Amino acid sequence: MSAQVEAGVLERSAGTRDRAFPLIFELSKEGRRAWSLPDASDDAPGLDELIPREHRRAAPPRLPEVSERDLVRHFTRLSQRNWAIDVGAYPLGSCTMKYNPKVAEDAAAMPGFSLLHPHCDDELAQGALEMLGILERALCEATGMARITFQPAAGAQGEMTGLLIMRAFHNDRGEERKRVIIPDSAHGTNPASVALAGFQAQEVPSTTDGLVDLDALEEVLDTDVAGLMLTNPNTLGLFERDIEKIATALHRVGALLYYDGANFNSIVGVVRPGDMGFDIVHLNLHKTFATPHGGGGPGSGPLAVSQRLERFLPSPVLEFDPGAETWGWNHDRPDSIGRIHSFHGNFGINVRAYAYLRSLGPEGLRRVAEHAVLNANYLRVLIQDAFPTAYPGTCMHEFVSSAKSLKKHGVRATDVAKRLIDLGYHPPTVYFPLVVEEALMVEPTETESPETIRGLADALVQIAREAESDPELLHQAPQSTPVRRPDEARAARDLRLRWTPE
Amino acid sequence: MSAQVEAGVLERSAGTRDRAFPLIFELSKEGRRAWSLPDASDDAPGLDELIPREHRRAAPPRLPEVSERDLVRHFTRLSQRNWAIDVGAYPLGSCTMKYNPKVAEDAAAMPGFSLLHPHCDDELAQGALEMLGILERALCEATGMARITFQPAAGAQGEMTGLLIMRAFHNDRGEERKRVIIPDSAHGTNPASVALAGFQAQEVPSTTDGLVDLDALEEVLDTDVAGLMLTNPNTLGLFERDIEKIATALHRVGALLYYDGANFNSIVGVVRPGDMGFDIVHLNLHKTFATPHGGGGPGSGPLAVSQRLERFLPSPVLEFDPGAETWGWNHDRPDSIGRIHSFHGNFGINVRAYAYLRSLGPEGLRRVAEHAVLNANYLRVLIQDAFPTAYPGTCMHEFVSSAKSLKKHGVRATDVAKRLIDLGYHPPTVYFPLVVEEALMVEPTETESPETIRGLADALVQIAREAESDPELLHQAPQSTPVRRPDEARAARDLRLRWTPE
Amino acid sequence: MDFLPHTSDDVTEMLEAIGLPEVDALFDPIPGSVRLKRRLDVPPSLSEPELLSHMRDLASRSKGAGELACFAGGGAYDHHVPSAVRALASRAEFATSYTPYQPELSQGVLQAVFEFQSLICELFGMEVANASLYDGASALAEAVNLAVRATGRERVVVGSTVNPDYVAVLRTYSSGLGLQIDIVGHGSDGAVAWDEIDLSGTAAVVVGSPNVFGRLEEVAVAADRAHAAGGLCICVTDPTAMGVLRSPGEAGADVAVAEGHALGNPMSYGGPYVGLFATKLDLVRQVPGRIAGETLDADGRRAYVLTLQAREQHIRRAKATSNVCTNQTLMAIAAAVHLSWLGPQGLARLGEVCIRHTARAAARLSEIPGCTIRFEGPHFKEVVLETPVDAAKLIRGLARRGYLAGPPLGRWFPELSNCMLIAVTERRTEDEVAGLAEAIEKELAER
Amino acid sequence: MDFLPHTSDDVTEMLEAIGLPEVDALFDPIPGSVRLKRRLDVPPSLSEPELLSHMRDLASRSKGAGELACFAGGGAYDHHVPSAVRALASRAEFATSYTPYQPELSQGVLQAVFEFQSLICELFGMEVANASLYDGASALAEAVNLAVRATGRERVVVGSTVNPDYVAVLRTYSSGLGLQIDIVGHGSDGAVAWDEIDLSGTAAVVVGSPNVFGRLEEVAVAADRAHAAGGLCICVTDPTAMGVLRSPGEAGADVAVAEGHALGNPMSYGGPYVGLFATKLDLVRQVPGRIAGETLDADGRRAYVLTLQAREQHIRRAKATSNVCTNQTLMAIAAAVHLSWLGPQGLARLGEVCIRHTARAAARLSEIPGCTIRFEGPHFKEVVLETPVDAAKLIRGLARRGYLAGPPLGRWFPELSNCMLIAVTERRTEDEVAGLAEAIEKELAER
Numbered sequence A, B: 001m002s003a004q005v006e007a008g009v010l011e012r013s014a015g016t017r018d019r020a021f022p023l024i025f026e027l028s029k030e031g032r033r034a035w036s037l038p039d040a041s042d043d044a045p046g047l048d049e050l051i052p053r054e055h056r057r058a059a060p061p062r063l064p065e066v067s068e069r070d071l072v073r074h075f076t077r078l079s080q081r082n083w084a085i086d087v088g089a090y091p092l093g094s095c096t097m098k099y100n101p102k103v104a105e106d107a108a109a110m111p112g113f114s115l116l117h118p119h120c121d122d123e124l125a126q127g128a129l130e131m132l133g134i135l136e137r138a139l140c141e142a143t144g145m146a147r148i149t150f151q152p153a154a155g156a157q158g159e160m161t162g163l164l165i166m167r168a169f170h171n172d173r174g175e176e177r178k179r180v181i182i183p184d185s186a187h188g189t190n191p192a193s194v195a196l197a198g199f200q201a202q203e204v205p206s207t208t209d210g211l212v213d214l215d216a217l218e219e220v221l222d223t224d225v226a227g228l229m230l231t232n233p234n235t236l237g238l239f240e241r242d243i244e245k246i247a248t249a250l251h252r253v254g255a256l257l258y259y260d261g262a263n264f265n266s267i268v269g270v271v272r273p274g275d276m277g278f279d280i281v282h283l284n285l286h287k288t289f290a291t292p293h294g295g296g297g298p299g300s301g302p303l304a305v306s307q308r309l310e311r312f313l314p315s316p317v318l319e320f321d322p323g324a325e326t327w328g329w330n331h332d333r334p335d336s337i338g339r340i341h342s343f344h345g346n347f348g349i350n351v352r353a354y355a356y357l358r359s360l361g362p363e364g365l366r367r368v369a370e371h372a373v374l375n376a377n378y379l380r381v382l383i384q385d386a387f388p389t390a391y392p393g394t395c396m397h398e399f400v401s402s403a404k405s406l407k408k409h410g411v412r413a414t415d416v417a418k419r420l421i422d423l424g425y426h427p428p429t430v431y432f433p434l435v436v437e438e439a440l441m442v443e444p445t446e447t448e449s450p451e452t453i454r455g456l457a458d459a460l461v462q463i464a465r466e467a468e469s470d471p472e473l474l475h476q477a478p479q480s481t482p483v484r485r486p487d488e489a490r491a492a493r494d495l496r497l498r499w500t501p502e
Numbered sequence C, D: 001m002d003f004l005p006h007t008s009d010d011v012t013e014m015l016e017a018i019g020l021p022e023v024d025a026l027f028d029p030i031p032g033s034v035r036l037k038r039r040l041d042v043p044p045s046l047s048e049p050e051l052l053s054h055m056r057d058l059a060s061r062s063k064g065a066g067e068l069a070c071f072a073g074g075g076a077y078d079h080h081v082p083s084a085v086r087a088l089a090s091r092a093e094f095a096t097s098y099t100p101y102q103p104e105l106s107q108g109v110l111q112a113v114f115e116f117q118s119l120i121c122e123l124f125g126m127e128v129a130n131a132s133l134y135d136g137a138s139a140l141a142e143a144v145n146l147a148v149r150a151t152g153r154e155r156v157v158v159g160s161t162v163n164p165d166y167v168a169v170l171r172t173y174s175s176g177l178g179l180q181i182d183i184v185g186h187g188s189d190g191a192v193a194w195d196e197i198d199l200s201g202t203a204a205v206v207v208g209s210p211n212v213f214g215r216l217e218e219v220a221v222a223a224d225r226a227h228a229a230g231g232l233c234i235c236v237t238d239p240t241a242m243g244v245l246r247s248p249g250e251a252g253a254d255v256a257v258a259e260g261h262a263l264g265n266p267m268s269y270g271g272p273y274v275g276l277f278a279t280k281l282d283l284v285r286q287v288p289g290r291i292a293g294e295t296l297d298a299d300g301r302r303a304y305v306l307t308l309q310a311r312e313q314h315i316r317r318a319k320a321t322s323n324v325c326t327n328q329t330l331m332a333i334a335a336a337v338h339l340s341w342l343g344p345q346g347l348a349r350l351g352e353v354c355i356r357h358t359a360r361a362a363a364r365l366s367e368i369p370g371c372t373i374r375f376e377g378p379h380f381k382e383v384v385l386e387t388p389v390d391a392a393k394l395i396r397g398l399a400r401r402g403y404l405a406g407p408p409l410g411r412w413f414p415e416l417s418n419c420m421l422i423a424v425t426e427r428r429t430e431d432e433v434a435g436l437a438e439a440i441e442k443e444l445a446e447r
C-alpha cells in the first residue's frame, strides 16, 4: 500500500489509473500522531471526578492516526486531483465561476476580521461593522433596494428568507396567500424554497422564445398569489424584456416580485432590480462578487428588500448612531421574521466581496456586466454551427446550446462534456435547464480571455466533428483523468456513504 | 496555443506529453495587466524635470503582459509539475530533505518578523534579537562551540567564513599557511570554498573502509597546513571513528579542524563537534533544522567557533546588555574578518529553525538523530542484496550503494533512478560521491515512515529484477512525467539560457 | 482594479465576430425605460496597496482574539487552528474549485467530503452524514424538518437549554410550515428534567448536550422517552467533546447536529462556519443536502460521486428534502483535515484539557466575592458565572482590561441578566485565567 | 512535538530487521570517549499552540512596517508585495521542493528559474543571468571575482557611493585572494566623477546607480573609461528602477548586480533576499552559480535542465567559478512572479511613483528649518536628509512617533553623522509624508 501512498507524481500520469488513491483511514497506524496540544495541568481536577461514567465515551471514535507528514501529503495530492478556477476555466452555466482575486484572501485573513468573536460587544467590532455598513449601502445602490440582511449563508437561504418576508408582508395585511409562481426554467432552489416556506409552487411555461408567457401568467394571477420568483436575465440567458408588464401584473393583484440574483453578474451597473419593479432581491456574492466557492461552498446570499418590507427583515439589523458615530446591532425588531443564521451570516465571505467591490469601483462593476455578456456572445457565435443555441439572438451572460443534433451519431451531451475534459477544459452545465433537450448551458464569465474562449470553441467544434467521424472516442472519454465515468447508478444502489473498517 | 494554456488537468495526464507547456512570455498580450498600483499624484514634480534624458530608459524591458488570472494559472500549474517534500519523499543522500513543519511558516510570517526593516534601531527589534540570542545559545550547546554568526546564507558561505577565520587566526600569529586538507569524498563546496579563501586544497584518500587514511593524513601534515575540513559522519555515511587521533594530529601542527555540518542531523544530541575536537562548525539549518529548501534555496549556514576564534567572527555580533536587559548589535570588532552578508543573514529561515528547535526540545532533537540513523539502516538492509553498500556495516544517517552489478545488463545508475520515478519515488543521489562506482547515495531522513521506506525498498528490488528481465523498460523510463530524459549535452552545446522573442 | 483580461483590440475583434457595433449594443434586449442612466454611486476603485491599507485600517478597529484573551463562548470558541490544517484547507485547488458536478475533475473534493462524512459519523456514533450545512442552527432546523417528514407529526419539544439563537432560527424556518415548537424549561441545575416531560405526539425531542450553559444533559433519557412516544431524538452537541464524552449515537439519539467551526476554522465573526449533520442509515433518504458516495469507475477503479441526488432540489425541486444547494464544503474539508490531525488521542486530549481547565477556572472565579458558578453538575468547556452586577456592563469593562468574556445571558434569559458565559479552551493559560479573575475583581471593586 | 512517524512497534520491528538490540546500538561506531553523556541543555519542547503564543510574543516585541510608516532605506525597502505573488511563491510544490537534480520531477522549478533569468536579462539589458545568489553584496563580490578571472588583473576600483556594507562584504570575500580594492570618493553632488579617475590596470570598475544616496551616476562614463583601460564595468543597481531608468546594459556595463528582495519578498529583517546577477554572453563560462537552460527531451519536447554545470563546485571543485550551492531560488521564483505581475507598464508606474513622490517628499522635508537635502541631482527612491542634530538619536525619536527612517549615515560616512536616508516607496501616502515632516519638526523643537 505504501507504494500507492507515495505515488505523488503519478497523480499527473497514466500510471495512477491502475492504483487506488488511499483514504486517510487507510494510512492510519496506531500510535502515530500529527496533533500537538498542551497537557492538562496536574493541579486541575481529574476527569473522573468531573464527568460521571455514564457521560463518558465508551468506544473512542476510529479517527485515523497519521503523522503531520502523512496528513500534508495526503491532502496536497488530493488537492492535485481537482480542477479549480486557479487551474482552468469553469464555463458552467448558471454558476458564474469567475476568477477569485487573491487580495480578498489576504483581507479576510486579517486578525481583526478572522479572529473576531461573533458575540463580542459592538464596541469591539466597529471596523467590521463599518465594513458591513458600506457594503450594505453599495449593494442597496446596485440593486435599487432599501435595506439588506447579511444573515443568509447562500442564495437558497436568501430565497427562504425572502419568501418568509413575503409571507409576513401578506399576513401583516391579514391575508393568507398560498401560491408562489415560478417559470418552468427556474433553478431547483426556487421551488424548494417555496415549499419550505409553506407555499405552493406553481410553474408557468416559457414561450417558444424562452421568456415568461405573459398570457399564461395573467391566467394564474389572482389574490391567492403571494409572489413571483424570477431571475432576469433568466436561466436561458435571455433578458425578460416584458419585465415591467410582469411587475405591473403582479402588483395589480397585490403580489410581490422576487429577484433571484444568481444572474446579477450580467446586469450590475446596467439595470437595477428595483427599477424593474422587484420588491425582494437576493445576491449570490460567491458568484457576482467573486468569492471562492470552496468546492461547493461557502457562499453568501444577502437579501435586500424595498422600503415597505424593511421591518420584516431578520433580526438583528445593522444601524449607525450618528450621535455616537458608532455602528451597532439592533435586536428590537417586533415585526421581524426572526433569525435565519446562528450569527451574522458568512462574514468572512462578505469581507472578500467587500474587497472585490472596493477594488472594482463603479466603472469596474459595469465593465463586469459588459464583458460577461461580451464573452458569452463571442463564444455563442463561435460554436453556433456546431451547437446551435436553443433560442435565437443575442444572449446575456450565458446561453443554452443543444447537442441534440449529435444524437443521430449516438452521441449525448455527456459524451461531449467528457471529451471536452480530454481536450483540457471543464465542461459546461449539461441537462439543465430541463426545458432544453440535450442542453449545454455555457457561461464563460468576464474574467476569461478571448484566447481561452477561442480554445474552448475550437475544442467544441472539434468534438462536433469527432461525433461524426469517431463517436467511440467520445464514448470512451475521458482518458486523461484519475477516474473515468464513475458508476452513479451503482453509487445510489449499493450505498457506501462512509468509510468502515474491513 | 490557448488550448495548451488551458490544459491544466493534463498536467496529470498522458495528454500533456504531446504539448509544450507555455512560457509566461508566450501568454503575453499587449495591454493586459495584473498590476495594480496607486497613481503618482499630480502635485508631484514630473519625471521629465526630475530625470535627464540620458538617464531615462530607451526601450522598455519586454516583460510579459498578463492578467492576474493568467499569472495565477501559469504558476499554479507550473508548481504542479514539480516534486516536493509535501508530495513525496526525497531520499537524496547528503541533502537531508526532511518534512518541513507548517507551524514554522506561520511563525516566520508574523508581521513582527516579516515586516521588520534590517536597518531599524535595535530598540525596535528586541523580540527578533532575543530569538536569535536563544537560538545562538542552543546551537552553541548542540555543537559544543562558544559563539555563532548568523550572517552566512548557506553552508558554502559558512565554509568561506570559517576558512577566512582560519586564515585570520594564523595571520594573527604571524603565520601564512597555504594548504587546507580535505578527504577525497568531500562535497564540492569544500574545495571550492578553500580556493575562494585563497588556500590550496589538498585531497587525502579514503581507506578501503571509507574513512580518512590516517597515515596518508600524517604524511601531508606540516606547519604549512592551515586546517582540515571534515564532515562526520562523512559523505559515505560512516562515522570517522579516529576523529580524536585526527584532531590531535591537526592540532599538533597548529592547524585547525573544520566541521562541515551538512551531516549534523545524524549526531545531534549524541555527540558534539566541539567534543570531537573541532574548532569551527557550520550548520545547514535547511537540512538539520527542517527549513523549506525552496527548489534550491534559501538556506541558512550559521558558523560557530570555539572561544579562541571568537574575536575573528564577522561583524557585527549579537550581545546582551544585562544592565539595560536589552539585545544589540556590536560593530566594534577590530579583529573581525568583516562582513559576509548585506544584513543579518537569512533571518526568516532562522525564525523557522528556531520554531523547529523550540518544538522538538532536547529529547526531540536526539530522537531526530536516532530515527535518521534507524531509517537509513532499515533501508540499507532491505536493499542489501539488490544494491550492496559500498562499505560494510552499520551506517549513520545515509549510505552509499552501488549499481555496478547491473552494468552487465547494460543498466546504469541513471536508469535505476529514472525507473524509480515511474514507481512513484524521487531517486536518491546518483554518481556522488565520486569515489564509488555507479553510486546510489541514499538518505531517507527521520521523517519518513517505515511504510515509505519499505515501499522504496520494494521498488528498488523490483528494479534490480527488471534490470535482468527487461532492461529496455529501464532505459525508456520515466514514462509518467511531463518530460523524459532531457538532453543535457544539447543544453550545454546549443545555449538557450533565456527567452528571446521569435 | 478590475480583473478583466480584455484589451481594447480584444473587444473590437470580438464585437466584429458577434456582429455588433459597440459594447452597449449587447444590452439592446433591455428596455431603455428600466436601464440605469447614471454611474452606480459606490466608492471609487482602489489600487491593491490602497485597498490593503484600507482593509488593515478597518481590521485594526476590530479587536478579536488576537488582542484579547478570549474566554467568550455561546457557540463560537477560540480553539487552536493547526498550521497544517490552515495550509492544506487553503490550497487553491480546494478553495477555488466549484461544486463537483464532473467527478473526473473533482476526485479531490469528493474524496475529502467522503472522508469528512466518515469522520463525522465516527465522531457522533452515526451511520450517515451529509457534506455539510450552513451552520449549527440551520442544521437543527433541517433535522426537525427531517423528523417531521419521517414521523408525519408537527409537534417539536425543545429544551430551553438549547442555544436560544438556534431555537430562534428553528422558529423562523418552521414558521412557514406551521410547526408547533414547545419549549420545556430547565431546573436549578441548568438541565432539563427529561423524565418529567410530556412527549405525546412529538415528531422530535431536541436536547442540547453540552447545552448552552456548557452543562451535560441526560440525552439517553430524552432519547428513550422520545422513542417511547414514537418520536425521534435530535441531539445538539459539540464535536470537540467527542473524544471524552458519550456520543449522541451511544446515547441513542437519532440525529446529531452541531456547529463545526471549531474544527479548523477561525471565529471570523460567526461565519463561514459549518453545520454538522449525521443520522441513522434508515433515515438516509430524508437527509438534506449533498452526500458523497463511493463507487467504481468504468475501469473498475474506486471513485467518488455525489449520490442520492433524487433527494435534492435540482432533481426533486418542490419535493426536495431541503432547498440547500451551496453549502460549506471548504469548512468541511478543513474539519476533515483537523480531525485527521487530531486522531483519537488528540481529540481525547482536547476534550480533557477543556473539561479540566474549565473546572479549574470555575473554581478560581467562584472565589471572587459575590461571584458564583450558577449551575452545578458536569460541564464541558464553558460555565455560567453569576456576578453581583449587570453582566453586559461588566463584559465591556473586562474588554478594556484585555479579556473577552460572555455573551451576557440577559438577552436569552432575562432572569440571568447578571450572568455571563465563560469558556476555557485549550488555548487559555493558567496566567490568563488568573488575569481574568483579577480583572473581574478590579471591575467589581470600581462599582 | 517532534515530527517523527515511528511508533514503538515500528522501532522494534525495524531494529529486528537490522539485527540490532536497541536504538543506542546504532551509534556503536561513535567512540564512547566523545559521546555526549547528558541531555542537551536547550529549552524544553513546546506544543504547537504554546509555540505560536511564544512566537507571537517575540514578534510583538519587534516593531516593523506593520506598525510604523516605513521611510527607511539603505538597501531594504517597504515595497508592496502583491497578494497573488505571495500566494503563488508560497505554493508548497515550490517552497518544499529540493534542488532540481531530476529534471523530470522538477520542470516547475526549472521553468520558473528559466523565466526568472529571462526577466532579469530584460530588466538589466543583459544576455545571461544566473538562478540567483545570496544577496546584493555577495552578487557584487562574485561579479568582482568574475572580472578578476576574465581580465587576469587584481585591482578593483569601487565608488565610495556603492553601499558600504556591500563593499565590506567585497573586502571580506577578496581578502583571501588578496585583491586590491581602491575606493574613489564622491563629489559634493553625492556622485563619483568617473571621468577623472585613474583606471589603469583595473579588472573592474564598480559603480552604483542609483547609489547609496539614492542618486543616479554616470554609468556610461564609468563603462567607457573602464573599457578604455581594458577592464570591465560592474553596475550595482535597483531592479525597481528599470521601468524608467536606463539599464546597466544600455549604459554599457558588463555586469549588473542588485539586491532583488523588493521583487515580491518581504523585508524580513534583511533576509532571505536574492542576489541578482546578469552579464554578457561572452562571459557566460565565468558566471557563478546555477543556470537553467532550455533543451529537448527524449521525445523532442521542450524541457528545462540545470546547465553549464562544469562551472560549478560539484563538478569543477577547487576550480569552480564560485563555491555557491544552495542559493535563493524561492525568492527568485517570487521575483519572477512579481515581474510578470508588473509587466512593463506596472514597472514603469512603480518607478515613476517612487521618483516623483520621493522628490515631493524631499521638497517638503527641506522646508523644515535646519533640514536640507544633502545632495543635488537626479534621485530614484531615496534621498539624504541633513538635519541639525545627531541623526541616530533623531531616528529613535521618530520611531516613538510612529515613523521609521534611516539608516543614519554616520556609521558609513563619519562626516554625515547628522544625515539620514529617507526612502519613499509606492506604499507611502501624502499624509504619511506630512506626518513624518511634523514628527521631525516636533523632535527638533524638543532639542
Ligand SMILES: Cc1ncc(COP(=O)(O)O)c(C=O)c1O
Residues within 6 Å of the ligand: A094, A095, A154, A155, A156, A157, A187, A189, A190, A231, A235, A260, A262, A263, A284, A299, A300, A301, C324, C325, C326
Ligand atoms: C439561478 C440560481 N438560483 C439560485 C441558486 C442557489 O444559490 P446558492 O447555491 O447560493 O444557494 C443558484 C445556484 O447555482 C442559481 O444558479
Ligand SMILES: Cc1ncc(COP(=O)(O)O)c(C=O)c1O
Residues within 6 Å of the ligand: B094, B095, B154, B155, B156, B157, B187, B189, B190, B231, B235, B260, B262, B263, B284, B299, B300, B301, D324, D325, D326
Ligand atoms: C556535505 C555538504 N557540505 C556542504 C554543502 C553545501 O551547503 P549549502 O548547499 O547550504 O551551501 C552540502 C549541501 O548539499 C553538503 O551536502
